[in-house]
Amino acid sequence: MLLRRQLSLAIRRPIEIGNPLVFFAIVVAMFPLGIGPASEQLAMIAPGAIWIIALLSSLLTSDSVFRSDFDDGSLEQLLLAPQPLYLSVLAYLCAHWIVTGLLLALVSPVFALMLNLPAAAVGTLVVSLALGTAVLSLVGGIGAALTVGLKRGGMLISLLILPLYIPVLIFGTAAVQAAVSGSPAGPFLALLGAMLSLAIALGPLATAAGLRISIDA
Amino acid sequence: MFSRIGAAQKGLYNHAVMWSFFHKLGSPPWLYDIAGSILRWLLPVTIMALLVGAVWGLLFTSPDFRQGNSYRIIYIHVPSAVVALAGYYVMAIAGAVSLIWRMKMADVAMKAAAPIGAALTFIALFTGALWGKPTWGTWWEWDARITSMLILLFLYLGVVALYEAFDNKEAAGRACAILSLVGMVNIPIIYKSVDWWYSLHQPASIKFSGESAIDSSMLYPLLLMIGAFYALFTCCLLMNMRAELVQRESRTAWVRKLVKQDGAH
Amino acid sequence: MTDSAVGELLAEVTDLGLVRGGRVLFESLSFAIRAxxxxxxxxxxxxxxxxxxxxxxxxxxxxxxxxxxxxxxxxYVGHQAAVKGLLSARENLSWHVSGGCVFPDEQIEQALQRVGLCGFEDTPSHALSAGQQRRVNLARLFLSDTRLWLLDEPFTAIDADGVSELQDRIAAHVAHGGAVVVTSHQPLHVDHAVHHLSLDGARIP
Structure with missing residues (x-):
């Protein structure tokens, strides 16, 4: 039910969904402008570049997951709700993932082609992004929860959360690179899946605790 | 005046009355005193150990056959790196204790540990760069351990920044406790992934001389220095905690008494 | 008037004290709230x-x-309305974060009617006035089966008719075995015994 609420909130303001995608597109366009249009060069940096942009757009949006609810008092009600906070938080972050990470993963083939990523690796890119951004949403939720009570949380959240994103970045790019070079990407996707399970198990707990602190402060 | 403030303060600690040990640990004046008496002997011991270790390591060990004298920086580099990592765990465990048992003093310890750990991490990185220049011919190398230390520095800075961002210091303590616990869970994952990432991209030219190859004549002073750095960390932690305690409890009777005593001396 | 019969214990406060910014707001506060x-x-x-x-x-x-x-x-009804501007009044209630259970449509319509929002059920809430938004939130009082209500300044931005309607609702809830704690500067006009707890006395000048 909460998931449906969050999703319809997102859909009623489509610009919020569109923004990360446009951001993604703009930064992708920056790479050739900064590095040069040589296609081999672009193909070489493509996996890393796409993953770093995904990281940033997930980071930029995660700040807003709880903010509007904090501002209008809904968050207080959520904490008092009879259902376990763990599940509510999971629903919020799941909604966040669907409108940012999953959507990004689904449109990423377009950007992959723009950066001249070999077509063979596109499938792996989509799967790795879908798995990885879910971890990013869950980890980002912790930072969002801890900083939601602060007036200027935006910069702080990147300082808190970006170091924790590193394993996802490493294995996400590794998966794509493996696919580019023709070796099996399965192990890396499995590692991303393992991280996702860990993040599902522990992330919402930390997020819930963070929300209680932010409400209390 | 005394009784008013006493009444305001007492409740923070009185739920631990039954456990006298916990009660003592939760009592700022007691902790202040005990930290003082530990410091009284630990501080000289630390300074002695640092001096002996430094002199032994820098003057009385033979130069490395490949790196010459420049390797001697490990007597600062390795201990600070080891203790910096351990310091994060100290911070996170203190955070967990303050979250679970609501023990204020653990909160103080956590807050005190963060800047020390960040400083040690920075020293490790800095000495590493100094060492890298003559050895590898470069200040900075994206080596697995260096990268991990850099990430550790970011994690420490995150905790410090989060603490400073909160106006309500009690909430700040709890938020940092959660963040450091999250960091603690993540550190092994980050280390492993960075390790693995490095092995994938390993440049052929640079290789660490493994620690197993270290000669025992170099090892003993190194161990002494590691011990001394642990002691140094503890000293800094206790001193920071004392300062923090006095600041937090500045309104209470025992701190006022303390200030008066100091003024009388 | 249901009075003096000792109701079930719903909440209890023992020896409560609060210090904010070095100022003692209250201390040694003990009371029990019964049905x-x-x-x-x-x-x-x-x-x-x-x-x-x-x-x-x-x-x-x-x-x-x-x-x-x-x-x-x-x-708990706080200062903030907890109403999402992008959702209609009906959706705000049926998807309320503290819901847990889904209320049938008729019940929600009835509740909105009681707070005087008939005809606004499907208007996006950002088109409602501040008072109307508070009414949307207060409509929860007509839906809830929770026994203990904590209402923080519930009459703010509510017109006179709304206030009396609310007070009736509060009285009815208490009469049916609920318990209500209200903070308000205005006196309550209800047909029920009111326990007054003033925090001014507990304050240290």
């Missing part, structure tokens, strides 16, 4: 009414002395 009781918290601005209510609700869990126990999760 069938109506409490009004009084005190000037900054006396700690909202803080006490948040402690009672379980939103504040640190930073105070003493113990609070609750029989169940209370219904």
């Amino acid at each position: 069938g009781e109506l409490w009004q918290l009084g005190g000037g601005n900054g006396a700690g009414k909202t803080s006490l209510l948040r402690i009672l609700a379980g939103l504040s869990r640190y930073g105070f002395d003493g113990w609070v126990s609750r029989a169940e999760v209370p219904l």
Whole structure:
């Protein structure tokens, strides 16, 4: 039910969904402008570049997951709700993932082609992004929860959360690179899946605790 | 005046009355005193150990056959790196204790540990760069351990920044406790992934001389220095905690008494 | 009038004390809220009414002395309306974050009717006035089956008719075995015994 609420909130303001995608597109366009249009060069940096942009757009949006609810008092009600906070938080972050990470993963083939990523690796890119951004949403939720009570949380959240994103970045790019070079990407996707399970198990707990602190402060 | 403030303060600690040990640990004046008496002997011991270790390591060990004298920086580099990592765990465990048992003093310890750990991490990185220049011919190398230390520095800075961002210091303590616990869970994952990432991209030219190859004549002073750095960390932690305690409890009777005593001396 | 019969214990506060910014707001505060009781918290601005209510609700869990126990999760209405501008009044209620259970449509319509929002059910809430948004939130009082209500300034931005309707609702709830704690500067005009708790007395000048 909460998931449906969050999703319809997102859909009623489509610009919020569109923004990360446009951001993604703009930064992708920056790479050739900064590095040069040589296609081999672009193909070489493509996996890393796409993953770093995904990281940033997930980071930029995660700040807003709880903010509007904090501002209008809904968050207080959520904490008092009879259902376990763990599940509510999971629903919020799941909604966040669907409108940012999953959507990004689904449109990423377009950007992959723009950066001249070999077509063979596109499938792996989509799967790795879908798995990885879910971890990013869950980890980002912790930072969002801890900083939601602060007036200027935006910069702080990147300082808190970006170091924790590193394993996802490493294995996400590794998966794509493996696919580019023709070796099996399965192990890396499995590692991303393992991280996702860990993040599902522990992330919402930390997020819930963070929300209680932010409400209390 | 005394009784008013006493009444305001007492409740923070009185739920631990039954456990006298916990009660003592939760009592700022007691902790202040005990930290003082530990410091009284630990501080000289630390300074002695640092001096002996430094002199032994820098003057009385033979130069490395490949790196010459420049390797001697490990007597600062390795201990600070080891203790910096351990310091994060100290911070996170203190955070967990303050979250679970609501023990204020653990909160103080956590807050005190963060800047020390960040400083040690920075020293490790800095000495590493100094060492890298003559050895590898470069200040900075994206080596697995260096990268991990850099990430550790970011994690420490995150905790410090989060603490400073909160106006309500009690909430700040709890938020940092959660963040450091999250960091603690993540550190092994980050280390492993960075390790693995490095092995994938390993440049052929640079290789660490493994620690197993270290000669025992170099090892003993190194161990002494590691011990001394642990002691140094503890000293800094206790001193920071004392300062923090006095600041937090500045309104209470025992701190006022303390200030008066100091003024009388 | 249902009075004096001792109702079930819904919440209990023992030896509660709160210090904010070095100022003692209240200390050694002990009371029990039982079913069938109506409490009004009084005190000037900054006396700690909202803080006490948040402690009672379980939103504040640190930073105070003493113990609070609750029989169940209370219904808490705070200063903020907790109404999402992008959702209609109906959706705000049926998808309310503290819902847990889904209310049937007729019930929601009835509740909205009671707070005078008939005809606004499907208007996006950002088109409603501040008072109307508060009414959307207060409509929860007509839906809830929670026994303990904690209402922080529920009459703010509500017109006279709305206030009397609300007071009737509060009285009815108390008469049916609920308990209500209200912070309000205006006296309650209800046909029920009101326990007054003033926080001004507990304050240290």
